[in-house]
Amino acid sequence: MPPSINVSTTTNQYLAPRWVDQVLRDNRFFAMILEKPEAWKGSQMLKPIKYQKGVASVAFNGFDLLPITQQPVSVNMTFYPSFVATNVALAGSDLSINMAEGNGALQVLKLMDTMMTSRQEDAADDIGNFLQGDGSTFGGKAPMGLAGIVDNGSTLANYGGLARATYTGLNATVTASGGTISLLKIRQLWNNIADGPVRPDAIVTDYTTWAYVEQLLTPFQRNVMTRFEAGATENASASGYADLIWDGMKVYRDKKITTGNFYMLNREFLKFYALKWWEGKSVAPGGKEIVGNVYANQEYKKSAFTWTGWIRAYNQGTINGFMVFAGQLLSTAPFRQGVLTGVTGV
Numbered sequence: 001m002p003p004s005i006n007v008s009t010t011t012n013q014y015l016a017p018r019w020v021d022q023v024l025r026d027n028r029f030f031a032m033i034l035e036k037p038e039a040w041k042g043s044q045m046l047k048p049i050k051y052q053k054g055v056a057s058v059a060f061n062g063f064d065l066l067p068i069t070q071q072p073v074s075v076n077m078t079f080y081p082s083f084v085a086t087n088v089a090l091a092g093s094d095l096s097i098n099m100a101e102g103n104g105a106l107q108v109l110k111l112m113d114t115m116m117t118s119r120q121e122d123a124a125d126d127i128g129n130f131l132q133g134d135g136s137t138f139g140g141k142a143p144m145g146l147a148g149i150v151d152n153g154s155t156l157a158n159y160g161g162l163a164r165a166t167y168t169g170l171n172a173t174v175t176a177s178g179g180t181i182s183l184l185k186i187r188q189l190w191n192n193i194a195d196g197p198v199r200p201d202a203i204v205t206d207y208t209t210w211a212y213v214e215q216l217l218t219p220f221q222r223n224v225m226t227r228f229e230a231g232a233t234e235n236a237s238a239s240g241y242a243d244l245i246w247d248g249m250k251v252y253r254d255k256k257i258t259t260g261n262f263y264m265l266n267r268e269f270l271k272f273y274a275l276k277w278w279e280g281k282s283v284a285p286g287g288k289e290i291v292g293n294v295y296a297n298q299e300y301k302k303s304a305f306t307w308t309g310w311i312r313a314y315n316q317g318t319i320n321g322f323m324v325f326a327g328q329l330l331s332t333a334p335f336r337q338g339v340l341t342g343v344t345g346v
Helices: 028-033 092-098 111-130 183-193 207-224
Strands: 045-050 074-079 082-091 173-176 202-205 249-253 262-265 270-274 281-283 305-307 318-331 338-341
Touching (some): 028 249, 028 270, 074 318, 082 092, 082 111, 092 111, 111 318, 183 262, 183 338
Parallel strands (some): 202 249
Antiparallel strands (some): 082 318, 202 262, 270 318, 305 318
């Protein structure tokens, strides 16, 4: 219960010098895909693909006629950039109070810096949502996500401007799990998207499915893994392993992945092409003003946004600015990506 009036009139209240975030959750795919972005080039990006073999080879002898025709084998995929804006709005009256000269030590947190950090992290979280989608929101202006790329035509009939029914290499392997996940099903997914050294290099799934995979893998890893320590950014466990590893690939977990989806990705053919806004400076989520979410860790601090600077209203005592995220997530070989869906157990 609150203290008596004598206490409240003789003792100042304490305000902790940090916000503790209770909203934003894990956003691992955002960090993964923005680890090494490529630069966007041109008004649109054309990615040529070979979609069929040429004229068949023939066996011949003597004066047999040889083939002299040519078979078209390539076509261009076409991609366009997307733009996403996250605003930061502040009232001049609030700033005046927070920044008043008489406040001194009473200004525990700088309002402008704290709101900038908060909105940067909100922006990263929103982009994480887009990267799980199919690009259809906001009238098709949203960035493309896993749902549209790792698809066999059931979500998007066309990809990169081409019909998936015509160009089969645009179809990812989408396999209904039948409710359970097993090492055999994981290997069969790998078999469908791998060829010799051209193989997937990362797995990402939701936390629940990660736990099911853990039941499959940890009996083996307890016997063979030698690295037992783990930092705050890793999947630490007291059972004698640091991370889940399957066939050399780390199994990442992400709170934004649709529950029951187990993605197997080849990031050589899945990249984000970043485009900087025409003016402003690059900014990244994360800051000392807010704790309690993933953006305190270095791997989530990606310079993915351009800050436009403050815009002053002409008829209000307010300022507003925008963090712009631009570019596109694209895959030049969706058939190198795969997903198990509907996993509910082992």
